[in-house]
Amino acid sequence: KNKARKQAKASTTQIKQAAVVGAGIMGGGIAYQSAYKGTPIIMKDIAQSALDLGMGEASKLLGKQVERGRMKLDKMVKTLSAIKPTLNDNDMQSANIIVEAVVENPKVKQAVLAKLEQDMPEGTVLTSNTSTIQIDELASTLTKPENFCGMHFFNPVHRMPLVEIIRGKKTSDETIGAVVDYALKLGKSPIVVNDCPGFFVNRVLFPYFAGFNQLVVEGANFAKVDKVMENVFGWPMGPGYLLDVVGLDTANHCTGVMAAGFPTRMAIQEKDPVALFAKNNRFGQKNASGFYKYV
Protein backbone atom coordinates (compact mmCIF):
# COMPACT_ATOMS: atom_id res chain seq x y z
CA LYS A 1 0.00 0.00 0.00
CA ASN A 2 2.89 2.39 0.78
CA LYS A 3 4.43 1.65 -2.60
CA ALA A 4 1.04 2.39 -4.18
CA ARG A 5 0.89 5.70 -2.29
CA LYS A 6 4.37 6.65 -3.57
CA GLN A 7 3.20 5.94 -7.11
CA ALA A 8 0.16 8.17 -6.56
CA LYS A 9 2.47 11.00 -5.50
CA ALA A 10 4.37 10.63 -8.78
CA SER A 11 1.21 11.43 -10.73
CA THR A 12 0.27 14.91 -11.87
CA THR A 13 -3.17 13.98 -13.23
CA GLN A 14 -5.84 15.21 -10.84
CA ILE A 15 -9.03 13.16 -11.04
CA LYS A 16 -11.90 15.62 -10.63
CA GLN A 17 -14.52 13.96 -12.82
CA ALA A 18 -14.86 10.23 -13.49
CA ALA A 19 -16.92 8.18 -15.95
CA VAL A 20 -17.93 4.53 -15.93
CA VAL A 21 -19.07 2.69 -19.05
CA GLY A 22 -21.47 -0.16 -18.30
CA ALA A 23 -24.05 0.35 -15.54
CA GLY A 24 -24.37 -3.27 -14.41
CA ILE A 25 -23.49 -4.84 -11.05
CA MET A 26 -20.00 -3.34 -11.15
CA GLY A 27 -20.59 -0.08 -13.02
CA GLY A 28 -23.47 0.82 -10.69
CA GLY A 29 -21.31 0.01 -7.64
CA ILE A 30 -18.36 2.06 -8.95
CA ALA A 31 -20.66 5.03 -9.64
CA TYR A 32 -22.07 4.85 -6.11
CA GLN A 33 -18.62 4.64 -4.49
CA SER A 34 -17.18 7.49 -6.55
CA ALA A 35 -20.11 9.83 -5.84
CA TYR A 36 -20.18 8.83 -2.15
CA LYS A 37 -16.47 9.61 -1.77
CA GLY A 38 -16.74 12.97 -3.53
CA THR A 39 -15.70 12.43 -7.16
CA PRO A 40 -18.66 13.10 -9.49
CA ILE A 41 -19.17 10.39 -12.08
CA ILE A 42 -20.92 9.98 -15.41
CA MET A 43 -22.49 6.53 -15.83
CA LYS A 44 -22.92 5.42 -19.44
CA ASP A 45 -24.76 2.36 -20.77
CA ILE A 46 -26.44 1.26 -23.99
CA ALA A 47 -29.68 0.39 -22.16
CA GLN A 48 -31.91 2.80 -20.24
CA SER A 49 -33.07 -0.15 -18.09
CA ALA A 50 -29.44 -0.69 -16.93
CA LEU A 51 -29.08 3.01 -16.02
CA ASP A 52 -32.35 2.84 -14.06
CA LEU A 53 -31.12 -0.27 -12.21
CA GLY A 54 -27.77 1.36 -11.43
CA MET A 55 -29.42 4.53 -10.09
CA GLY A 56 -31.95 2.42 -8.14
CA GLU A 57 -29.13 0.46 -6.50
CA ALA A 58 -27.25 3.66 -5.56
CA SER A 59 -30.38 5.19 -3.98
CA LYS A 60 -31.03 1.97 -2.07
CA LEU A 61 -27.51 1.97 -0.61
CA LEU A 62 -27.70 5.67 0.27
CA GLY A 63 -31.20 5.23 1.74
CA LYS A 64 -29.77 2.58 4.10
CA GLN A 65 -27.12 5.05 5.32
CA VAL A 66 -29.84 7.63 6.04
CA GLU A 67 -32.02 5.03 7.80
CA ARG A 68 -29.09 4.05 10.05
CA GLY A 69 -28.46 7.70 10.88
CA ARG A 70 -25.03 7.66 9.19
CA MET A 71 -25.97 10.20 6.56
CA LYS A 72 -28.18 13.28 6.37
CA LEU A 73 -30.85 13.45 3.70
CA ASP A 74 -29.23 16.45 1.96
CA LYS A 75 -25.93 14.50 1.64
CA MET A 76 -27.93 11.64 0.08
CA VAL A 77 -29.47 14.01 -2.46
CA LYS A 78 -26.07 15.61 -3.17
CA THR A 79 -24.43 12.19 -3.64
CA LEU A 80 -27.16 10.99 -5.99
CA SER A 81 -26.90 14.15 -8.06
CA ALA A 82 -23.14 13.48 -8.43
CA ILE A 83 -24.02 10.45 -10.61
CA LYS A 84 -25.02 11.47 -14.10
CA PRO A 85 -26.64 8.61 -16.03
CA THR A 86 -26.43 8.86 -19.83
CA LEU A 87 -26.83 6.93 -23.06
CA ASN A 88 -24.70 9.45 -24.94
CA ASP A 89 -20.93 8.99 -25.49
CA ASN A 90 -20.41 12.75 -25.87
CA ASP A 91 -21.39 13.33 -22.25
CA MET A 92 -18.08 11.80 -21.12
CA GLN A 93 -15.84 14.56 -22.51
CA SER A 94 -15.26 16.15 -19.09
CA ALA A 95 -13.96 12.95 -17.45
CA ASN A 96 -10.28 12.70 -16.40
CA ILE A 97 -10.66 8.95 -15.88
CA ILE A 98 -12.91 6.39 -17.56
CA VAL A 99 -13.54 2.94 -16.10
CA GLU A 100 -14.83 0.47 -18.69
CA ALA A 101 -17.15 -2.09 -17.03
CA VAL A 102 -19.04 -3.74 -19.89
CA VAL A 103 -19.43 -7.49 -20.45
CA GLU A 104 -16.38 -9.77 -20.02
CA ASN A 105 -15.83 -10.31 -23.72
CA PRO A 106 -12.48 -9.28 -25.27
CA LYS A 107 -13.95 -8.27 -28.65
CA VAL A 108 -16.71 -6.12 -27.09
CA LYS A 109 -14.25 -4.52 -24.67
CA GLN A 110 -11.67 -3.83 -27.41
CA ALA A 111 -14.32 -2.09 -29.52
CA VAL A 112 -15.65 -0.05 -26.58
CA LEU A 113 -12.13 0.95 -25.45
CA ALA A 114 -10.97 1.92 -28.96
CA LYS A 115 -14.05 4.13 -29.40
CA LEU A 116 -13.54 5.72 -25.98
CA GLU A 117 -9.89 6.43 -26.79
CA GLN A 118 -10.86 8.01 -30.09
CA ASP A 119 -13.47 10.30 -28.47
CA MET A 120 -11.74 11.28 -25.24
CA PRO A 121 -9.66 14.42 -24.81
CA GLU A 122 -5.85 14.24 -24.55
CA GLY A 123 -4.66 13.23 -21.09
CA THR A 124 -7.74 11.21 -20.07
CA VAL A 125 -6.84 8.01 -18.23
CA LEU A 126 -8.55 4.89 -19.58
CA THR A 127 -9.03 1.78 -17.43
CA SER A 128 -10.81 -1.55 -17.61
CA ASN A 129 -12.56 -3.37 -14.78
CA THR A 130 -11.99 -6.68 -16.55
CA SER A 131 -11.80 -9.67 -14.17
CA THR A 132 -9.56 -11.87 -16.27
CA ILE A 133 -8.69 -10.55 -19.75
CA GLN A 134 -5.05 -9.51 -20.15
CA ILE A 135 -4.51 -5.76 -20.27
CA ASP A 136 -2.06 -6.14 -23.18
CA GLU A 137 -4.75 -7.94 -25.19
CA LEU A 138 -7.20 -5.08 -24.55
CA ALA A 139 -4.47 -2.50 -25.26
CA SER A 140 -3.64 -4.02 -28.66
CA THR A 141 -6.26 -1.92 -30.47
CA LEU A 142 -5.35 1.32 -28.68
CA THR A 143 -3.10 3.98 -30.16
CA LYS A 144 -1.99 5.27 -26.73
CA PRO A 145 -1.62 2.18 -24.53
CA GLU A 146 0.50 4.25 -22.12
CA ASN A 147 -2.72 5.91 -20.90
CA PHE A 148 -4.41 2.57 -20.18
CA CYS A 149 -4.34 0.01 -17.34
CA GLY A 150 -6.59 -2.37 -15.42
CA MET A 151 -8.63 -1.11 -12.48
CA HIS A 152 -10.25 -4.20 -11.04
CA PHE A 153 -12.83 -3.63 -8.33
CA PHE A 154 -14.52 -6.42 -6.38
CA ASN A 155 -18.17 -7.12 -5.77
CA PRO A 156 -19.93 -5.52 -3.92
CA VAL A 157 -17.84 -2.44 -4.68
CA HIS A 158 -18.94 -0.45 -1.62
CA ARG A 159 -17.82 -3.23 0.75
CA MET A 160 -14.73 -4.79 -0.81
CA PRO A 161 -11.55 -2.84 0.05
CA LEU A 162 -9.24 -4.25 -2.63
CA VAL A 163 -8.66 -2.73 -6.07
CA GLU A 164 -6.13 -4.45 -8.35
CA ILE A 165 -4.36 -2.01 -10.64
CA ILE A 166 -2.90 -3.92 -13.54
CA ARG A 167 0.11 -2.59 -15.38
CA GLY A 168 0.27 -3.47 -19.08
CA LYS A 169 3.64 -3.61 -20.90
CA LYS A 170 3.17 -0.06 -22.17
CA THR A 171 1.30 1.54 -19.24
CA SER A 172 3.09 4.69 -18.04
CA ASP A 173 3.98 5.39 -14.40
CA GLU A 174 1.88 8.55 -14.68
CA THR A 175 -1.21 6.46 -15.52
CA ILE A 176 -0.58 4.02 -12.66
CA GLY A 177 -0.09 6.98 -10.30
CA ALA A 178 -3.37 8.62 -11.33
CA VAL A 179 -5.32 5.38 -10.91
CA VAL A 180 -3.75 4.62 -7.53
CA ASP A 181 -4.68 8.14 -6.49
CA TYR A 182 -8.30 7.67 -7.58
CA ALA A 183 -8.52 4.28 -5.81
CA LEU A 184 -7.25 5.88 -2.59
CA LYS A 185 -9.80 8.69 -2.96
CA LEU A 186 -12.48 6.02 -3.19
CA GLY A 187 -11.30 4.69 0.18
CA LYS A 188 -9.90 1.51 -1.37
CA SER A 189 -6.67 -0.42 -0.81
CA PRO A 190 -4.97 -0.57 -4.21
CA ILE A 191 -2.30 -3.07 -5.17
CA VAL A 192 -0.34 -2.75 -8.41
CA VAL A 193 0.07 -6.12 -10.13
CA ASN A 194 1.57 -7.46 -13.35
CA ASP A 195 -0.52 -8.54 -16.30
CA CYS A 196 -1.65 -12.15 -16.86
CA PRO A 197 -5.06 -13.83 -17.28
CA GLY A 198 -6.93 -13.44 -13.96
CA PHE A 199 -4.24 -11.13 -12.50
CA PHE A 200 -3.79 -11.88 -8.79
CA VAL A 201 -7.17 -12.56 -7.15
CA ASN A 202 -8.81 -14.54 -9.94
CA ARG A 203 -5.74 -16.74 -10.34
CA VAL A 204 -6.54 -17.84 -6.80
CA LEU A 205 -10.35 -17.74 -7.01
CA PHE A 206 -11.00 -19.50 -10.33
CA PRO A 207 -9.09 -22.70 -9.46
CA TYR A 208 -11.28 -22.76 -6.31
CA PHE A 209 -14.43 -22.40 -8.44
CA ALA A 210 -13.07 -25.15 -10.75
CA GLY A 211 -12.68 -27.45 -7.73
CA PHE A 212 -16.25 -26.72 -6.67
CA ASN A 213 -17.64 -27.26 -10.19
CA GLN A 214 -15.80 -30.58 -10.42
CA LEU A 215 -17.35 -31.72 -7.13
CA VAL A 216 -20.81 -30.84 -8.44
CA VAL A 217 -20.13 -32.70 -11.72
CA GLU A 218 -19.11 -35.73 -9.64
CA GLY A 219 -22.48 -35.59 -7.84
CA ALA A 220 -21.95 -33.39 -4.78
CA ASN A 221 -24.93 -31.36 -3.58
CA PHE A 222 -23.92 -27.72 -4.15
CA ALA A 223 -25.99 -26.41 -1.22
CA LYS A 224 -24.27 -28.86 1.14
CA VAL A 225 -20.84 -27.78 -0.14
CA ASP A 226 -21.84 -24.15 0.51
CA LYS A 227 -23.08 -24.97 4.02
CA VAL A 228 -19.83 -26.69 4.96
CA MET A 229 -17.72 -23.84 3.57
CA GLU A 230 -19.88 -21.29 5.41
CA ASN A 231 -20.87 -22.93 8.70
CA VAL A 232 -17.95 -25.22 9.36
CA PHE A 233 -15.00 -23.86 7.41
CA GLY A 234 -16.08 -20.34 8.33
CA TRP A 235 -16.01 -18.44 5.06
CA PRO A 236 -18.64 -15.71 4.65
CA MET A 237 -20.26 -17.51 1.71
CA GLY A 238 -19.81 -20.78 -0.13
CA PRO A 239 -18.69 -21.04 -3.77
CA GLY A 240 -22.17 -21.67 -5.26
CA TYR A 241 -23.64 -18.61 -3.59
CA LEU A 242 -20.57 -16.53 -4.48
CA LEU A 243 -20.92 -17.54 -8.15
CA ASP A 244 -24.55 -16.36 -8.04
CA VAL A 245 -23.38 -13.01 -6.63
CA VAL A 246 -20.69 -12.64 -9.32
CA GLY A 247 -23.16 -13.51 -12.12
CA LEU A 248 -23.02 -16.89 -13.88
CA ASP A 249 -22.75 -15.31 -17.35
CA THR A 250 -19.76 -13.26 -16.21
CA ALA A 251 -18.21 -16.23 -14.36
CA ASN A 252 -18.63 -18.36 -17.48
CA HIS A 253 -16.85 -15.76 -19.65
CA CYS A 254 -14.05 -15.63 -17.05
CA THR A 255 -13.72 -19.44 -17.04
CA GLY A 256 -13.20 -19.29 -20.82
CA VAL A 257 -10.47 -16.64 -20.50
CA MET A 258 -8.70 -18.60 -17.74
CA ALA A 259 -8.89 -21.85 -19.77
CA ALA A 260 -7.36 -20.12 -22.80
CA GLY A 261 -4.64 -18.58 -20.60
CA PHE A 262 -3.78 -21.72 -18.63
CA PRO A 263 -4.88 -24.60 -20.89
CA THR A 264 -3.33 -27.39 -18.86
CA ARG A 265 -4.27 -26.23 -15.36
CA MET A 266 -7.62 -24.54 -16.03
CA ALA A 267 -9.12 -26.55 -18.90
CA ILE A 268 -12.89 -26.21 -19.27
CA GLN A 269 -14.65 -29.11 -17.58
CA GLU A 270 -17.25 -31.18 -19.33
CA LYS A 271 -20.75 -30.48 -17.96
CA ASP A 272 -19.50 -27.43 -16.05
CA PRO A 273 -22.63 -26.36 -14.09
CA VAL A 274 -21.79 -22.65 -14.48
CA ALA A 275 -21.71 -23.02 -18.28
CA LEU A 276 -24.98 -24.98 -18.23
CA PHE A 277 -26.72 -22.35 -16.12
CA ALA A 278 -25.40 -19.48 -18.24
CA LYS A 279 -26.55 -21.22 -21.43
CA ASN A 280 -30.03 -21.55 -19.93
CA ASN A 281 -30.26 -17.86 -19.00
CA ARG A 282 -29.77 -18.48 -15.29
CA PHE A 283 -27.40 -15.65 -14.51
CA GLY A 284 -27.49 -15.76 -10.69
CA GLN A 285 -28.75 -12.98 -8.44
CA LYS A 286 -28.94 -10.47 -11.29
CA ASN A 287 -31.95 -12.29 -12.76
CA ALA A 288 -33.03 -14.06 -9.56
CA SER A 289 -32.12 -17.53 -10.82
CA GLY A 290 -28.84 -19.40 -10.59
CA PHE A 291 -27.62 -22.15 -8.28
CA TYR A 292 -30.33 -20.75 -5.98
CA LYS A 293 -33.68 -19.10 -6.71
CA TYR A 294 -34.32 -15.60 -5.37
CA VAL A 295 -37.65 -13.88 -4.87
Ligand code: NAD
Ligand atom coordinates in the same frame (compact mmCIF):
# COMPACT_ATOMS: atom_id res chain seq x y z
P1 NAD B 1 -23.33 -6.88 -15.89
O1 NAD B 1 -23.79 -7.91 -16.84
O2 NAD B 1 -24.04 -6.70 -14.60
O3 NAD B 1 -23.30 -5.44 -16.61
C1 NAD B 1 -22.73 -5.19 -17.86
C2 NAD B 1 -23.33 -3.89 -18.37
O4 NAD B 1 -22.63 -3.48 -19.54
C3 NAD B 1 -24.81 -4.02 -18.77
O5 NAD B 1 -25.57 -3.01 -18.11
C4 NAD B 1 -24.81 -3.78 -20.28
O6 NAD B 1 -25.98 -3.10 -20.75
C5 NAD B 1 -23.57 -2.90 -20.42
N1 NAD B 1 -23.00 -2.86 -21.76
C6 NAD B 1 -22.79 -3.89 -22.62
N2 NAD B 1 -22.21 -3.42 -23.75
C7 NAD B 1 -22.03 -2.09 -23.58
C8 NAD B 1 -21.49 -1.05 -24.38
N3 NAD B 1 -21.02 -1.31 -25.61
N4 NAD B 1 -21.47 0.23 -23.90
C9 NAD B 1 -21.96 0.50 -22.67
N5 NAD B 1 -22.50 -0.45 -21.86
C10 NAD B 1 -22.53 -1.72 -22.32
O7 NAD B 1 -21.78 -7.20 -15.64
P2 NAD B 1 -20.86 -6.87 -14.38
O8 NAD B 1 -20.93 -7.98 -13.42
O9 NAD B 1 -21.11 -5.47 -13.94
O10 NAD B 1 -19.42 -6.97 -15.07
C11 NAD B 1 -18.86 -5.91 -15.82
C12 NAD B 1 -17.34 -6.09 -15.88
O11 NAD B 1 -16.81 -6.10 -14.54
C13 NAD B 1 -16.90 -7.40 -16.52
O12 NAD B 1 -15.72 -7.17 -17.23
C14 NAD B 1 -16.65 -8.30 -15.32
O13 NAD B 1 -15.75 -9.33 -15.59
C15 NAD B 1 -16.07 -7.30 -14.34
N6 NAD B 1 -16.18 -7.69 -12.92
C16 NAD B 1 -17.31 -8.32 -12.47
C17 NAD B 1 -17.38 -8.68 -11.12
C18 NAD B 1 -18.60 -9.36 -10.57
O14 NAD B 1 -18.52 -9.93 -9.48
N7 NAD B 1 -19.73 -9.34 -11.25
C19 NAD B 1 -16.32 -8.38 -10.25
C20 NAD B 1 -15.20 -7.70 -10.75
C21 NAD B 1 -15.15 -7.37 -12.09
